[in-house]
Amino acid sequence: MPIKDDGQPLLYDRVISTKFLPVTDIPNTARVRLVLYNISQRPIIYQLKYGTKALITAESGASGTIPAHGTAYCLLIWRRIPEINSWKNMKSASLIMITEFEDSSDPTINEHTVIKIKCSISSSSVCSSAKPPEEYVTFKSSLDLELAESPSSSSKSKVIMPITELQDLSNTLQISSKNEVTVNKHSSSISASRHSEVFYMEAKGMIIIALIIVILISCIQIFLETKSKAE
Helix, strand or coil: CCCCCCCCCCCEEEEEEEEEEEEECCCCCCEEEEEEECCCCEEEEEEEEECCCCCCEEEEEEEECCCCCCCEEEEEEEECCCCCCHHHCCCEEEEEEEEEEEEECCCCCCCEEEEEEEEEECCCCCEEEEECCEEEEEEEEHHHHCCCCCCCCCCCCCCEEECCCCCCCEEEEEEEEHHHHHHHCCHHHHHHHHHCCCHHHHHHHHHHHHHHHHHHHHHHHHHHCCCCCCC
16 A cells, blocks of 8 residues: 655654665665664554665665564665765765554544655764664554543554664654644644633623723712712
8 A cells, every 4th residue: 555645745744864884895885774663553654755866775675564563674775976985075865754554544643754864874884785784763653552542532643763873772762743733633622622711711801891990980970979969
């Protein structure tokens, strides 16, 4: 099941970084392997996007479906152009990964995420073509847990991504995606209650002002009547 292209400009939900290592046995190439973990109860579709003349391409796993509680691998290769004689002179580049969770029957829930992956070359390490460095990316939807607890509970979509240390599973950073606003089913009811509270406060203020005006008018009338009797 491919990801649908709506033709709209891409808005990045998150930006992450990864480092490629120059390959010792294949000249003018650098590699990194993305290890994609899906710890959700539902499959997730992913797709990498890059230009036709891009220097960074996916040798395998450019798109696919990660099963529930499953893993996928994506090998990225960066080719150095002949005009540049050293990796130190290579400018950073970027890729785009688009993801969607499957089996979401609720139309109010949007679990479409666009991730920008900033790529750079390591200046201190190298690797062999058989053992590229690995970058870990973990995807999770809190919708699974919340629907299991209560079908009427509010739902959010989240993406958990790693800090950009290579080969380090212990350091992870949890980031709420932009979908959090879209996915919250009860946002409209919360907004309505806030509007009702503001309206109540304004009405209460108007009543107090009206009472003050009535009291002032009564005082003026009493004063005028007293003055008239005195004369």
